[in-house]
Amino acid sequence: MKGLFKSKPRTPVDVVRQTRENLVHLDLNSGSRGGDAKREEKMAELGKNIRELKSILYGNGESEPVTEACVQLTQEFFRENTLRLLIIHLPKLNLETRKDATQVVANLQRQQVSSKIVASEYLESNKDLLDILISGYENMDIALHYGAMLRECIRHQSIARYVLESEHMKKFFDYIQLPNFDIASDASATFKELLTRHKATVAEFLTNNYDWFFEEFNTRLLSSTNYITKRQAIKLLGDMLLDRSNAAVMVRYVSSKDNLMILMNLLRDSSKNIQIEAFHVFKLFAANKNKPAEVVNILVTNRSKLLRFFAGFKIDKEDEQFEADKEQVIKEISAL
Amino acid sequence: MLQLLALLRPPSAMAGDPGGEVKYPLDAESYRLLCKIGSGVSAVVYKAVCLPLGSSAVVAIKAIDLERSRANLDDVWREAKAMALLSHRNVLRAHCSFTVGSHLWVVMPFMGAGSLHSILSHGFPDGLPEPCVAVVLKDTLRALCYLHEQGRIHRDIKAGNILVDSDGSVKLADFGVSASIYEIGPAASSGPIHAPPPAALGSSCFNDLAGTPYWMAPEVIHSHVGYGIKADIWSFGITALELAHGRPPLSHLPPSKSMLMRITSRVRLEDAEATTSTSAKRKKFSKAFKDMVSSCLCQEPAKRPSAEKLLRHPFFRGCRSNDYLVRNVLAAVPSIEERCKDANLCGCARGARCVSPCRHAAGSVVKNRRISGWNFNEENLEFDPAEAGAAEKRCGLPFHEEEDDDPADLESNSAGDGNEDSRATATMTRGSHDEKAAATGFKEVVVPQLMTILASLEMQRGMVMHVLENGSCHVADGINGCGGMAASNPGEEMLLGYVRQLEHRVEELGTEVEEEVARNARLEKQLQERVSAHKTDSSSQTSGSN
Known part of the structure; x- marks a missing residue:
């Protein structure tokens, strides 16, 4: 460690090794608390090393990152368990070092070594790290850091699949409704990413988990009393159902009278934003060519009310698509 | 640790x-x-x-x-x-x-003393003493250093976003895109510029528009690839002038006129330069201050110093403590609660300067990126905004002859003035009355110029769209390739943001052109009515005295 502050330039590999040594030290001494000077010195050293990693990966003010240096760094980083140590000990780092570490981990997810994404391979054999990252939403000190890392990790399709198929998916329904706006929104962003990024994987997940997933989605999110929860959920529902790859799921969703009732209630929400998002889902019910009798029944029963509602349903901005959709919905309902 | x-x-x-x-x-x-x-x-x-x-x-x-x-x-x-x-x-x-x-x-x-903007308008309409300016700027620079080191650009540096606590500590507020969301300074913007009463101006986009363009760096508009941290340095320079004078340069003009001035500033400011020596009331500033400010206002972003380098500028040597602010500034202004009492009334003053009622409902939230054509260089540094006014006067623009069009005056005097609109109209009518010929000339000048901006913005949008289209092909490849790893690169997001901004600007400018034309027509009509009324009036007077 003596060479650390000497003028001899360290290679990217050196920096990774020293970072790992710092982390190992922290790991071994994690039992001993107290502000002993040695420990603080080590922490400062670690902070410097992580910042150095960041500047190699992102470049600094003067220079762009060098591909070769990034490759060396990435190889060395994933050769051993540096990522694991970094994730586990993140809560012990100070705010600035945590932010640097988060950016380093994010960047590493995109680094390729001989056209392979090393991070993805590493995570596939260390899936428990994702469990740790997800549980971060239960600790508000690290939630935003773990959350940001997690969203980078689920860019890998195999990792997203792991999370989707894990028990963690159920926990997101709680995380989304945490009182702290920053954290709840972060969880929402991750949830949305999971359910929209990898089309085929998402379609498969929704098909296999249709019953419990939409039950939770309807009762806990769409019927929530929390404005933000409702607004984000209805937007996400629209994004999911309107995606071509989820066509089968959409058909199933719009064939249910219970779903229709929830959507019709959202059309009457006091929030204009929620009304508009709800309309984008409601129109699918109306446009469905094979409406089940129970759906037709509800639409017919409420026909005059619905038509009256749509007559006065306007959005501030001119939107041809919206107007066309509305016309279509009115036509469909009138024709029933 | x-x-x-x-x-x-x-x-x-x-x-x-x-x-x-x-x-x-x-x-x-x-x-x-x-x-x-x-x-x-x-x-x-x-x-x-x-x-x-x-x-x-x-x-x-x-x-x-x-x-x-x-x-x-x-x-x-x-x-x-x-x-x-x-x-x-x-x-x-x-x-x-x-x-x-x-x-x-x-x-x-809670920042007990409010924003510097509020402090200026409630106790220092002509600016803070130089040592106090130094204290505020030094702390602001420290904040900027930190933000820039974090890779964040503030994008909205101005006195309204610099807050002071009752112990004299200074904090920078409202970060990055925050300008589009937290569009008023927290605990601070009780000052008139940022506080239109929702009832009167609920759907107005003018407060933001007025509050922000004055600080904007030229490349904010001109660059198509985004702008760096040096844009903050420009705004910092403008803020330095704002603190020293009590308002940013050219702010005595209403936003639409200020914008015009900036388009044509090359000529006008040189005009002003010629009359500089005749300006009676000219504040004295140290050479170090002038030097510091002009380095920030360098047209070329690369030549502006970094925040870190600025901190080492001689101007900040021997800078006083925050206590100095408490004794010399905070002691001289009313408490924030007292200032708030008339905040709503102050807010009305903005209505007077709102060229015409703004009709875009929610559009107001989006931050306006204005044309910025400052022509600052070391020689004709605009230290005294009034000179630009002088230039304008000489050019025969009719609407701002009256002293009370100065924003500082408007803000402080307007407490009892409920109907600002009529007053403004009166002022304008008087102005038009005096220079009837100029009024028509003015319209001829304004409309084509707004049209030019519109065209320029359309062109810029076209260019951005072009870049984007190329970019999106690339993105599509990325998705097919490796699970969409390349899908959201920050450059693309930034460009999209730009496109939205530009589209919004084009929209707004379009509306503004219309409004400007409509208003001119209205004013002309009023003028004619007045002239005819005046004639009848004087003729009846003449007959009466006879």
């Missing part, structure tokens, strides 16, 4: 403070709102007490109406997150944020 132990504390249902000692509850019932200390289009700022922490735990709460705010929730979240992760003594950090119905409550430290 001092935070280390604090960071080890167990999780809880309360939001943490950077220091770790104080935790702020996440429900509305735990706070008692004391009074409104600022308001904007979609947000209101309150002074409040956090009840569980005792009656001395005063905070500022910014309540953002998420229904009215046009910004989407993702932007609001990104901003809240950024704010939660910044930690610097000169940067305002939110204690916590949570939703109350369709409002987002952002709980922040």
Whole structure:
């Protein structure tokens, strides 16, 4: 460690090794608390090393990152368990070092070594790290850091699949409704990413988990009393159902009278934003060519009310698509 | 490493403070709102007490109406997150944020003395003494250093976003995209520029428009690839002038005129230069100050110093302490509560300068990026905004002959003036009356110029779209390739942001052109009516005296 502050330039590999040594030290001494000077010195050293990693990966003010240096760094980083140590000990780092570490981990997810994404391979054999990252939403000190890392990790399709198929998916329904706006929104962003990024994987997940997933989605999110929860959920529902790859799921969703009732209630929400998002889902019910009798029944029963509602349903901005959709919905309902 | 132990504390249902000692509850019932200390289009700022922490735990709460705010929730979240992760003594950090119905409550430290903008307008209309300017600027620079080191660009440096606590400590507020969401300065913008009363100007986009363009760097508009941290340095230079003079350069003009001045500033400012020596009331500033400011206002971003380098500028040597601010500035202004009492009335003053009522409802939230054609160089540094006015006067623009069109005057005098619109019209009519010929000339000048801007913006948009289209092909490849790894590169997001901004500007300018034309027609009509009335009047008077 003596060479650390000497003028001899360290290679990217050196920096990774020293970072790992710092982390190992922290790991071994994690039992001993107290502000002993040695420990603080080590922490400062670690902070410097992580910042150095960041500047190699992102470049600094003067220079762009060098591909070769990034490759060396990435190889060395994933050769051993540096990522694991970094994730586990993140809560012990100070705010600035945590932010640097988060950016380093994010960047590493995109680094390729001989056209392979090393991070993805590493995570596939260390899936428990994702469990740790997800549980971060239960600790508000690290939630935003773990959350940001997690969203980078689920860019890998195999990792997203792991999370989707894990028990963690159920926990997101709680995380989304945490009182702290920053954290709840972060969880929402991750949830949305999971359910929209990898089309085929998402379609498969929704098909296999249709019953419990939409039950939770309807009762806990769409019927929530929390404005933000409702607004984000209805937007996400629209994004999911309107995606071509989820066509089968959409058909199933719009064939249910219970779903229709929830959507019709959202059309009457006091929030204009929620009304508009709800309309984008409601129109699918109306446009469905094979409406089940129970759906037709509800639409017919409420026909005059619905038509009256749509007559006065306007959005501030001119939107041809919206107007066309509305016309279509009115036509469909009138024709029933 | 001092935070280390604090960071080890167990999780809880309360939001943490950077220091770790104080935790702020996440429900509305735990706070008692004391009074409104600022308001904007979609947000209101309150002074409040956090009840569980005792009656001395005063905070500022910014309540953002998420229904009215046009910004989407993702932007609001990104901003809240950024704010939660910044930690610097000169940067305002939110204690916590949570939703109350369709409002987002952002709980922040209460900055007892308000914003520098408010301080200027309530006690220093002609600017702060130079040593005080130095104290404020030094702390602002420290904040900028930190932000830039974090790779964040503030993008809205101005006196209205620099807050002072009652102990003289200075904090920079409102970060990055925050300008589009937190469109008024927290606990601070009780000053007239940023506080139109929602009732009168609820759908106006003018407060933001007026508050921000003056500080804007030329490349903010001109560059198509985004702009760097050096744009902040420009705004910092303008803010230095604002603090020294009590207002930013050219701010005595209403926004639309200021914009015009900036388009044509090359000629006008040189005109002004010729008359500089005749200016009687000219503030004296040290050479170090002038040198510091002009280095910030260098046209070429690369030549502007970094925040870190600026901190080492001789101007900041021997800078006084924050106590000095308390004794020399805070002692001279009324408390923020007192200032707020007439805040709403002050706000009306903006109405007078609103060229015509703005009709875009929610559009107001989007930050306006204005044309910026400053022609600053070391020689004709615009230290005294009034000179530009002189230039304008000489050029025969009719609407600003009257002294009371000066914003500072408007703001301070307007307390009892309920109907600003009529007053403004009166002023304008008088102006037109005096220079009837010029009025027509003015219209001829304004409309083509606005048309030119419009065309230029359309062109810029075209270019951005072009770049984007190329970019999106690339992105599509990325998705097919490796699970969409390349899908959201930041450059693309930035460009998209640009396109939106530009589109919005084009839209606005279009409306403005229309409004300008309509108003000119109206004024001409009024003028004719007045002239004919005047004739009848004088003829009847003549006959009467006979």
